[in-house]
Amino acid sequence: MPQRRRNLRSISTPIILGAVSVPLSIALLVGWAIVLADNVAESDDATVDVWLLVVGSVSFVVVVTILLLMSYYLAREILEVRRQDTFIDSVTHELKSPLASLKLCLETMARPDLPEDKRAGLHNMMLGDVERLTAFIDDVLQSTRLASGGSVGINLSDVKIRDLAERISESSARRHQRSLGLVRIAIDAEMEVVTDEAALEIVLKNLVDNALKYSPPDAPVDIVARRDERGRAIVEVRDRGMGIERRHLKRVFNRFFRVQKPEVRQRRGTGLGLFVVSALVRNMGGRVEAESEGEGKGTTMRITLPANDEVSALAEEAAQ
Ligand SMILES: Nc1ncnc2c1ncn2[C@@H]1O[C@H](COP(=O)(O)OP(=O)(O)OP(=O)(O)O)[C@@H](O)[C@H]1O
Ligand SMILES: [Mg+2]
Structure with missing residues (x-):
């Protein structure tokens, strides 16, 4: 090239x-x-x-x-x-393809003889494109705010982690046109984490999206969560996809970083997702790490969030 x-x-x-x-x-x-x-x-x-x-x-x-x-x-x-440079290439692509699809849909819808069911299908397709564009622009804006050290407000609540994972797995499977059962969840229904629900949702959505995007279409993805001996919540998203070379395991969290290989370049992306994930997790008092046995051997993304009493104590301290 x-x-x-x-x-x-x-x-x-x-x-x-x-x-x-x-x-x-x-x-x-x-x-x-x-x-x-x-x-x-x-x-x-x-x-x-x-x-x-x-x-x-x-x-x-x-x-x-x-x-x-x-x-x-x-x-x-x-x-x-x-x-x-890679980022600008990706942004151009990210903006151009939904806009081209919207233009095509609008032109087709202008045909007076178009059957009603086709019209409804095109309408849904356009909604999907608009959703993608909005999500993309949100990601860019959020990452710019995070990169310039802007503060992100923390809004604490008790989050039922399994319900959140179920919601995310459904929407991600739909977005990537995968069968619903492909994202498997192994989380105790009673497990609650005191954290910022909106931030955790963005984090998990990005991790599950990556797990599906960088795996073959029929490879399952697992979301598992447990508490460690110190009461911290460990949430893992495991896939059986293309994996990440050891030398890139830390770099994938850098802004704009994408592994430079054809299989990655073929998939749409801007290299912002994991940067946003790591900034948000840090803001929640936790940390994120990537684990992979190497190329072709799948990836595990692990987030560790502070124990509930630790979060509550920090929140009380901050309020005083
Ligand atoms: N589960 C995964 N398996 C293999 N490679 C991954 C995985 N998750 C991330 N990567 C690698 O890390 C890079 C950075 O991921 P990140 O989510 O930040 O960006 P992206 O997916 O390329 O774009 P987007 O901003 O749309 O998320 C990816 O381009 C890919 O090379
Ligand atoms: Mg991503």
Whole structure:
């Protein structure tokens, strides 16, 4: 892909420059130190030479450190630009495809001879497109707010986690045109978590959406929840899909990050979902982690939320 090749070229130039300049500086330092050490041995006034040796060595170490730091920050910036390029590509795609579908539906509906049942079908399709566009714009706005450190209000209530999981599994299965039984739930009907229900719903929706999106159409997904020995709630979404390489397990939570492989690129996405998930979970006092045995071996996303009494104590403290 030309864009990708251009990006790789823009990264490789500063890396090559850094890789050449650092060993050159080190070779220069060593050569210069040897020459100076020889002079010190032969010279009458050794003090001046010793000082020269010390000052020169320190300056060289500083220069090499600066070069290393510069290469690191440069490569980091270029990677960020690359991620934003991917994001813009995805956004364009995300906006274009429902708009094209809406246009087509409207044109078809304008036909006077269109049977009533077809009209109703098109109407539903348009509603689905509008829902997708709204959800997408909400995601972008929310992630921008979270990335700029904006606070998200916490609204605590007792959440029956199984009811929430059932609601999400139904809507996600429908959205991904999968059979309803494909998302299996193993959660005690009485399990309640004191947390922000709206935030937890966004978190679980994103995790279940990913689990379905990055799995074959007939692969089941499990949502399980339990309490650990310290009373914390552990909720896991497990799939049997394409899995995540070990080196990407932490990066998937970065904004705009998408694994760069064809199977991922074929599926629609902007790399915002897990960034929103991790920011919201942190805001709820919990943490999220990804686990996978590797490519093709499925993924488990695990969120850990604080114990109920811990949340209530924190809320009381905040209210005082
Ligand atoms: N369950 C999963 N199995 C395999 N890969 C996953 C899974 N969940 C996330 N990923 C990888 O992590 C990346 C980031 O996920 P994230 O949900 O943030 O973005 P997305 O799904 O690409 O887009 P969207 O913003 O629409 O959610 C994905 O592009 C994919 O490469
Ligand atoms: Mg996603």
